[in-house]
Amino acid sequence: STYDVAVVGGGIVGLATARELLLRHPSLSFVLLEKEKELAVHQSGHNSGVIHSGIYYTPGSLKARLCVRGATLAYEYCEKKGLPYKKCGKLIVAVEQEEIPRLKALYERGMQNNVRDLSIVDAKGIREREPYCRGIMALDSPYTGIVDWRMVALRYGKDFEEAGGTVVTESEVNDISMVKESPAGSTEGMKHPIAVRDKKGNEVRCRYVLTCGGLYSDRLSQISGCSSEPRIVPFRGDYLVLKPEKHYLVKGNIYPVPDPRFPFLGVHFTPRMDGSVWLGPNAVLAFKREGYKVYDFNPRDFADALSFRGLQKLVMKNITYGIGEMYRGVFIGAQVKILQKYIPELSLSDVLRGPAGVRAQALDRDGNLVDDFVFDGGVGDVGSRVLHVRNAPSPAATSSLAIAEMIADEVESRFKL
Numbered sequence: 001s002t003y004d005v006a007v008v009g010g011g012i013v014g015l016a017t018a019r020e021l022l023l024r025h026p027s028l029s030f031v032l033l034e035k036e037k038e039l040a041v042h043q044s045g046h047n048s049g050v051i052h053s054g055i056y057y058t059p060g061s062l063k064a065r066l067c068v069r070g071a072t073l074a075y076e077y078c079e080k081k082g083l084p085y086k087k088c089g090k091l092i093v094a095v096e097q098e099e100i101p102r103l104k105a106l107y108e109r110g111m112q113n114n115v116r117d118l119s120i121v122d123a124k125g126i127r128e129r130e131p132y133c134r135g136i137m138a139l140d141s142p143y144t145g146i147v148d149w150r151m152v153a154l155r156y157g158k159d160f161e162e163a164g165g166t167v168v169t170e171s172e173v174n175d176i177s178m179v180k181e182s183p184a185g186s187t188e189g190m191k192h193p194i195a196v197r198d199k200k201g202n203e204v205r206c207r208y209v210l211t212c213g214g215l216y217s218d219r220l221s222q223i224s225g226c227s228s229e230p231r232i233v234p235f236r237g238d239y240l241v242l243k244p245e246k247h248y249l250v251k252g253n254i255y256p257v258p259d260p261r262f263p264f265l266g267v268h269f270t271p272r273m274d275g276s277v278w279l280g281p282n283a284v285l286a287f288k289r290e291g292y293k294v295y296d297f298n299p300r301d302f303a304d305a306l307s308f309r310g311l312q313k314l315v316m317k318n319i320t321y322g323i324g325e326m327y328r329g330v331f332i333g334a335q336v337k338i339l340q341k342y343i344p345e346l347s348l349s350d351v352l353r354g355p356a357g358v359r360a361q362a363l364d365r366d367g368n369l370v371d372d373f374v375f376d377g378g379v380g381d382v383g384s385r386v387l388h389v390r391n392a393p394s395p396a397a398t399s400s401l402a403i404a405e406m407i408a409d410e411v412e413s414r415f416k417l
Helices: 012-024 062-081 097-112 123-129 149-162 214-222 244-249 299-306 309-317 319-330 332-340 400-415
Strands: 002-008 030-033 090-094 119-122 137-141 145-147 166-168 173-178 194-198 203-211 231-242 253-256 268-271 277-280 351-363 374-377 386-391
Touching: 002 012, 002 194, 012 030, 012 149, 012 400, 030 149, 030 203, 062 145, 062 149, 062 400, 090 097, 090 123, 097 119, 097 137, 119 123, 123 137, 145 149, 149 166, 149 400, 203 214, 203 400, 214 231, 214 351, 214 386, 231 244, 231 299, 231 309, 231 332, 244 277, 277 332, 277 351, 299 309, 309 319, 309 351, 319 332, 332 351, 386 400
Parallel strands: 002 030, 002 203, 030 166, 090 253, 203 386
Antiparallel strands: 090 137, 119 137, 173 194, 194 203, 231 277, 231 351, 253 268, 268 277, 374 386
């Protein structure tokens, strides 16, 4: 089967981009290839479900612009398609005096990023919004919301198919190369010179390929001759859940003031669309790229991560933090102790172990977290026809429609669509 463009990867970024490209170019033929039986089952289906408003990111940065625009587009899209969401708001709560300058700096940052309806509230304001939460000052973001991102991703997929796109599941791509010569008298090889093959031996021929591989983005790049960096290192985040009879303790999202010394946001309280409340996550190295359980192990993934200089440097820079995260993952009482700073009424008997997600963290060789776009082409003839999205800026679900616009622009300029 032949297509103009093949998109590899059926997560929220791949689906949003395939949809955007097809809506812009309805006369072209598109196929989306996904290795699992269903779409959006990994990062897109294992996340906290928050619609972020864009407070944290450096003013003027791509991340900030994409998140603020993405949140607006996400709300508009959910309204248009009748998808349920809740604007339940978010409080970023300072519990120590030393956090207040950082909180005020975050407010300034949010204002520069044009985040809607931001305000600073005092202890009384915190209690008015979250009766069981304690803090001395908080940043109130009523524009922050929650949604089931997998449901949104599947709707992008439906739009793509309704517009004439083809979705192929259970197709794990392991080769992207130039087509060998066409049979005599056929011009097919010249028209569709790229062959995309999966592990079962099925082949799709196309003019151009876009990969949005998430946890496997570096390996998909390597099979078409690209650099192995930035490398994807999988970090698992384990959540706790509040017992149903304790749901009244939390109304909206409650987040800590981020500590700039550490690479992740810290544990938070997140209400879900199904009425449950998640607490967490921690962040620990996963021993398998799609390893959602503590004992999931893949020798290749483990060796890949440990042998990478960038991870070794990240570990050395954050050794105390990393050990603390592992400890809190094993002993949930230690995690509850941190959460009690915000909701003192919470006790160990109020929580259960919950689900986990795995984050595809792109790392460079110096141990820095890569948090902007990384696009990559292959080499030689293949290179001019393949575009790899090596990294998409977090929060990628919130920003997905804005990210899709940007990737589509890149595809159009590279491939002259």
